[in-house]
Amino acid sequence: MSAHIALTALLVHDYDEAIDFYTRALGFDLVEDTARPDGSRWVVVRPKGAAESALLLALAKNDDQRSRVGDQTGGRVGFFLHTADFAADHARMTAEGVRFLEEPRHEPYGSVAVFQDLYGNRWDLLQPA
Numbered sequence: 818m819s820a821h822i823a824l825t826a827l828l829v830h831d832y833d834e835a836i837d838f839y840t841r842a843l844g845f846d847l848v849e850d851t852a853r854p855d856g857s858r859w860v861v862v863r864p865k866g867a868a869e870s871a872l873l874l875a876l877a878k879n880d881d882q883r884s885r886v887g888d889q890t891g892g893r894v895g896f897f898l899h900t901a902d903f904a905a906d907h908a909r910m911t912a913e914g915v916r917f918l919e920e921p922r923h924e925p926y927g928s929v930a931v932f933q934d935l936y937g938n939r940w941d942l943l944q945p946a
Contacts, residue, residue, distance in 0.1 A: 824861065824873045825896075828886045829936065832858050835874045838935040842913040843898070844906070845872075864898060887936030894931055896940040903928040903944035910942070917942075 829835040832850075839845040839862040848861040848871060857878075863871035877883040889895060900906045907921060907930060918939070921930045927945040934940060 821869045823869060824871055826873045826875045827938070828877045828882055828889060829874050830877060830883070830886055832860050832874060832876055834935065836860060836862065839872070839874070842910060842915050842935075844909065887934075887938055889938060892939070894939040894941050896934075896938060898940055898942050900942060900944050903942065907942060 827835075836847060836850065840847050843864070845862040845864055848863055849859060850861075851859045853859055857876055860874040861871050862874060877886050903921065907917070910932065911917065916933045918931045918933060921928055925946065927943055929941050929943045932940050932942055
């Protein structure tokens with residue numbers, strides 16, 4: 818059996834601001850934005866060129882979910898965005914206002930810097946060695 822993780826749900830406060838951040842600031846593609854009968858939307862974004870993995874931007878619907886927006890992984894890096902051109906993507910993202918929490922590091926495994934999405938979730942921008 819061949820399998821892969823297709824979607825990871827990411828809680829958001831607002832669909833449109835999340836779409837704007839992920840498509841403009843991170844350069845993701847909007848794959849789908851479909852209204853659902855219950856008034857919610859099925860919103861999927863993914864990094865340009867990605868074939869199998871994507872994010873489902875899921876609107877937080879109650880106080881419990883809203884309390885977790887931006888802290889879905891307890892404050893640790895929970896998402897890893899691989900790139901083929903670290904320097905260019907870091908510069909573009911910085912120009913778009915993405916908040917990097919550290920200067921780029923060049924480790925044996927690759928070039929990396931931690932950034933936050935619009936809600937505070939921590940990500941690694943990583944170009945593997």
